[in-house]
Structures are given as structure tokens and as C-alpha cells.
Amino acid sequence: MTDLVAGQLTELAPSVHRLIAPNPGVMTGPGTNSYLFGRADIAVLDPGPNDPVHVQALLEAAQKIGGKITRIIVTHTHPDHSPAAAALQAQTGAELIGSVIAQDGFQDDSFRPDTTPQHDALIAVEGGPLRAIYSPGHVGNHFCYLHEPTGLLFTGDHVMQGSTVVIIPPAGDMKDYIDSLRRMLAYPLKFIAPGHGGLIPEPAKELEYLVAHRLKREAKVVEKLAGFDSATLEELVVPVYDDVDPSLHPVAQLSLWAHLIKLKKDGRVGESDGRWSLLI
Known part of the structure; x- marks a missing residue:
């Protein structure tokens, strides 16, 4: 972890660099990872928050590598991943690549892409292409990117080192999240390069663990809900996340909501006036 320094x-x-933004925190770990591809024509993935210090650091990093930023790609438009894109584009004229969705209170309205990626499409970057992999779940406009020459999978907030990802409905969807994790198992992966934290080895093992972890939590939701005639999110989060620091329960409650929505779609729970109950 000693190299995870803003x-x-x-x-x-070769031709793949990481620069960490100075925005450490409970949700961001050491900070948002910005990645740079190439040496002459440089593509930046996830430029991070609109922090002038980080924007300048990205410009200086490109100069140190020996090139110019010509493309800016984002995994999604949460405020710790994409807002620096506009400032960086203003200084470089780089093409913006990414997907946008309706504002849900968590989106970066400043991000206006020139190009929207398509699932399984290749994006040309110096040193070998990035394959766009549509990965909804954390949020509906999320893409991961596989750097085909190295087998590095850049996962944004779909997979993070050392913590599970928060799913925030309605833009976040637990079923989509699990399906996206399973979809990635079909690709030739060597390492996961997350949006926060260091490289994760044995990517298939990590992806399978995350699927199992979510399904185990889902089973716990069903188990604890069976102890209530009906329960609110506030009542249910305590027994379902009794293994999590209570200070994080407000955040965990969002993922609990996502689990319950999935179970409702599966026909296993019902909801009325904010109270959830087990059906089968």
C-alpha cells in the first residue's frame, strides 16, 4: 500500500500509469485512481474530482511521460470520478468518452461526452485498445474497461479494493450488479485495477467472491426479515448489517434497499408504505 500516495x-x-487524486475518505479509500495510457497520445481514464491540484498533476504527468492528453474516458459520472474532465478538456481539447444518465442527486452534470461507448466496442489508445464492458449495478451508466494487451480490467466503482461497493437505487440495481460481475468472468483477465485502491490479483477469484458475498447478504436479509411482520429500512439495517460499524449503517441502508428491490422483483418480498415483508 506504500505506493498508494496522492x-x-x-x-x-508498459504505457499504463496511475495517479491518485487527493480525495481520501471512507468511500474513496486512498483517493480516486486516475489512469493514463500511452506515451505520445495519452488517454486518461477517470480524471477524478474537479480539484485544480489534481488537474494540474494530470497535465504534469502527461508531460513527464512525454505526451499530450488527447482522450478522456470515464467509467461513470459520480462526483469523485468525472468532474475534472471538463477542466482537463478545456486545457487540452481532448475528446470526452463516457455515458450519462438522468440526474438522481449523485451525477456530475458538467460531464458532456463527445462519444458514448458501446458494450464490447474497442477504444483505440496508444499501446493497445481498451474494450468497453457495460457494467450497470453500482449505477446505470457504468462501464469497465479491459486493457487487452495487459489483461488489466479497470473497474471504476464496480470493484474496489478492501470494501464492497454501495448500490444506490434507483440508478443502482443489485440484480444488474451481480449479473455484471458474472459477465466479466468471460473475459481474459490478469489483474483488476479498481477506481480506489491497489491492483487486485486473481480477478476470477475476486469476482466469484463478490457474487457469493452479495448472495450471502441477500440470504441474511431474508433471514432477518422473517423475524418481523414488516420492517422499515431503518429497523432492518441493524440486524442485517450487525457485522458493520454502526456509523456506516446509513450507507449500508442504501445497499439494503437495493437487496430488497431485487427480492421484490424476484417475488420474494413485498412493500407497502415503506414497510417490507417476506412473502415466501
């Missing part, structure tokens, strides 16, 4: 340019593979 502002420190780290080479992960």
Missing part, C-alpha cells in the same frame, strides 16, 4: 505517478505496465 500525486505520485506509478507505472503499472
